[in-house]
Amino acid sequence: MLEVRNLSMRFGGLLAVDQVSLDVQEHEIVSIIGPNGAGKTTVFNCMSGFYRPTGGQILFEGREIQGKPDYKISRLGLVRTFQHVRLFSKMTVVENLLVAQHRHLNTNLIAGLIKTPSYRHREQQSLDRAAYWLDRVGLLDMANREAGNLAYGQQRRLEIARCMVTEPKLLMLDEPAAGLNPAETRDLNQLIISLKEDYNVSVVLIEHDMSLVMEISDRINVINQGRPLASGTPDEVRQNDDVIKAYLGEA
């Protein structure tokens, strides 16, 4: 459903991403790994429209999306999280989820001002969806807390819930396990697998936590210094000599 062909991104004299290709099928978890500074997040930023790639093609469900503005890409169903949590921290947890659903809501000002029945109905729907996802990530009791006051692990889960209420087709997670303790990482594992199994969402994952990556990925792409190094199933990647040398370490 997503295909990246020969993606390149140049910042002045620096070629941050060089001829990277990857593809994601429906119902699949694909990981991107690589050393720090390898260009993983840059690939993400190109895919989600934050950067306009200097070369290559990105096709989502057969349509070219490279260079489209970020909010339009997100409306197509390609939604991302961030390496550093980016919540609306002064808004409550449930408001965070309501904001994310705005393209499902009638944005007609007059309808909202006089509360037409169809507006109320849709408002209730988005509240229900928010409640469902809060329950799903175990934050229902925190619904009216300010998002900035949540513990770090909870903020991570809220960020994923916030993406999920937009009903994405493809979810891009940028280091979702960063800063989580082992128990929280295990929960996250379960959650990501369930996103794929129960909600039929494909996932692209950037992650440094190898236990997480190896356990849940269907396929792995390795990037080193902006260039693709290897790709394949977790087992293939684990045994690839180049990958071991560049990244996993010879132990």
Place this chain on the structure above:
Amino acid sequence: MAAHNLKHALFCAMVTLVIAYPILGLNLEAEGTQVILEGADTLTVVSVLVAALAVFLFQLFRDTIMGSLGKLPAINPFAHREPMEQNKRQRLETIALLILVAVALVWPFFVSRGSVDLATLVLIYIMLALGLNVVVGLAGLLDLGYVAFYAVGAYTFALLHQYFGVSFWVALPIGALLAATFGFLLGFPVLRLRGDYLAIVTLGFGEIIRILLNNMTWLTGGPNGIGGIPDPTVFGMEFGRRVKEEGNVSFHEMFDVAYSGSHKIIVLYLIALVLALFTALVIRRFTKMPVGRSWEALREDEIAARSLGLSRTAVKLSAFTIGAFFAGFAGTVFASKQGFISPESFVFLESAIILAIVVLGGMGSQLGVILAAVAVIILPELAREFSEYRMLIFGAAMVLMMVWRPQGLLPMRRIHIELNKQE
């Protein structure tokens, strides 16, 4: 630490002396054709020295003083009380607000004309501050040229009346919509700007409008302003002694009561009250709607908001447009209240005062902004003897507020949203 404090305190005292002595301690006296410099009397010199000493002592013990200032809220007996239950509090608030509105409706019939006139001015500022609160408090876009939209509203009414004889009620929506259009137009060039840059551009915009009004003498009369702006009518009734427009009747003849000059003022007050209430209710509703939440989302984190499919263009433009709309409202009422407007009423200071009201009240908080509007407009009127020191007191109040209560008088409270439990 102590040595550092001493050095800093000495420096501050020096600065005080250097600034205060030439300004207060030296006088220019005209002697025939010559101007000579004279030292001021002893009292002034002594006061300058005392001021320098005060600055020195304050800076020396700054940490202690600021520390105790920070503890001040603890004096408030309610500070550590358990918060009231959600629905109980809401009911109490509703009742309190209803009583407040009822009092505001009846009150003008028992007080002097001057008070009612002042109250009308307060209501105009409440409308302005509520509108700016959308732009600055909710959407987080620092707008220093807000007064331009106020001017657009006022001048729309004045010009429409002068050239086409349009009445208040027709001019009200036109003024507001035209101001909103200007807000929309200003929104375009500043889409990509944030923070300081945005502030500078909006500041420039405010000045452009004022200077245009000043210089387009063929249309606006320039610095002479426009006079003879009519008062609002109610169902074709006028409140002056004699009917000015054909077809209208005058209020005192219609109901056969003695003519009184206060009728006109009370009616204007009531109209302003209704419009201010309308403004408050509409904006309150907006904050609970998608559009209001997306303003706040953009303020909190623009990148995250865009990654969730919110268009920066639409969100920013809607904030500017809606904020400007209510400034247009206020401008129309202002023109009608004064009967005469000139570019002098729309200087930068007005923008600064409206912004100060929003910051003092607590960004985003409607009740706070209303309280602050009342305080900022009424207090200078009460302390007329000190009018020379108005700006001094104003500045000191701002500094103290920022130290003591940076979140404003009544910080914004999040709306509690009840969710259905999942089975």
